[in-house]
Amino acid sequence: MPELPEIVALEQFLAEHAVGAVVGRVDVAALSVLKTFDPPVTALQGRDVTGVGHWGKHLGMECGGLWLITHLSRGGWLRWIDEPAANPPKPGKGPLALRVHFFTPEGATPAFDLTEAGTKKRLAVWVTEDPLSVPGIARLGPDALAVSEPEFAEILHSTSQRVKNALTDQTLLAGIGNAYSDEILHTAKLSPFANSGTLDAEQAARLYSAMRATLSDAIQRSVGQDAARLKGEKRSGFQVHARTGLPCPVCGDTVREVSYADKSFQYCPTCQTSGKILADRRMSRLLK
Numbered sequence: 001m002p003e004l005p006e007i008v009a010l011e012q013f014l015a016e017h018a019v020g021a022v023v024g025r026v027d028v029a030a031l032s033v034l035k036t037f038d039p040p041v042t043a044l045q046g047r048d049v050t051g052v053g054h055w056g057k058h059l060g061m062e063c064g065g066l067w068l069i070t071h072l073s074r075g076g077w078l079r080w081i082d083e084p085a086a087n088p089p090k091p092g093k094g095p096l097a098l099r100v101h102f103f104t105p106e107g108a109t110p111a112f113d114l115t116e117a118g119t120k121k122r123l124a125v126w127v128t129e130d131p132l133s134v135p136g137i138a139r140l141g142p143d144a145l146a147v148s149e150p151e152f153a154e155i156l157h158s159t160s161q162r163v164k165n166a167l168t169d170q171t172l173l174a175g176i177g178n179a180y181s182d183e184i185l186h187t188a189k190l191s192p193f194a195n196s197g198t199l200d201a202e203q204a205a206r207l208y209s210a211m212r213a214t215l216s217d218a219i220q221r222s223v224g225q226d227a228a229r230l231k232g233e234k235r236s237g238f239q240v241h242a243r244t245g246l247p248c249p250v251c252g253d254t255v256r257e258v259s260y261a262d263k264s265f266q267y268c269p270t271c272q273t274s275g276k277i278l279a280d281r282r283m284s285r286l287l288k
Helices: 004-017 149-157 163-168 178-188 201-222 227-236
Strands: 022-028 049-055 058-063 066-071 076-081 096-103 111-116 124-128 256-260 263-267
Touching (some): 004 058, 066 076, 149 163, 178 201, 201 227
Antiparallel strands (some): 022 096, 058 066, 076 111, 096 111
C-alpha cells in the first residue's frame, strides 16, 4: 500500500507533469471505483489542472474548482503514460480502473492510469468540490510529519492500544501504514506490542525522532523518481519490513514475522523485544 512518502512523491510527480494541462477524456474501466456521482466524472473534462494535494494516504488533483481524489488502498497505483491508446479501454479487462487524458501546453497528449492488482478491489475515486466531504479525509488525524513532539506524545497517550496499531490508526496520525510503522518501530527499538498509553517520555521521544527520520528519508529518496520506480525505491530502504528470515542489518539477528488475517508485520527480536519472540498467531503476545 502506498504510504505518506509515496503519496508525497506522486503528488510532486503530478505537480510537474499534470499541473497546467487540460483534462481530456476520462475513461472509467471499473464503475465500482467511483464513490461519487454528482458531480459526474465527466465534469472534469475541459478543466485546467490547477493544483495537487494529499491528505494522509489520499491523493488529489484540482481541476478548476473540482477535485479528483483517490485512495489507492492496498493494491492500487498510478501509472503515467506518454502515449496512451486512442480508443477507450474495455471495462473489466485487466487491472485498469480509471484513465485520465490530458492536453499539455506543449501539445502532448499523455494520460495517467489508476490500476489495482489482486482480486480485492478497494481502490476508490471521488469527484468533489471539497476534499473534506470525502469520509476518509474527514476522519483523518494530523499528518504524521506535521505534529510536534508534545502533540505526538499526547496522541500516543490518548489511547491504550499496541503502539503498532496506534501508528497506523489514521484517525490518530495520517499517512503511516504497515510498512513504515515496522521501520519506525525498528529504528526506535520498540516492540510492536508495547502499549502506546504507557510509553515513558524517553520512549515517546525516541519514537517521534524515528518517525520523522524514517519518513523524511523515504520522501527524500522517493521525490523525483518516476512513478513506475517508486515501489522499488520504497522496498530498497527497508531494514525489517518484508525481510522475514533475513539478517537484521543492525544486529544480525533473524528478522521475524507475525501473521494475522491477511496481514503480517516484521520485527527484530534483538533490537526490539530483548530477544523475545512474538507468538505468530492472531492474538499474539510476548512469550514468557
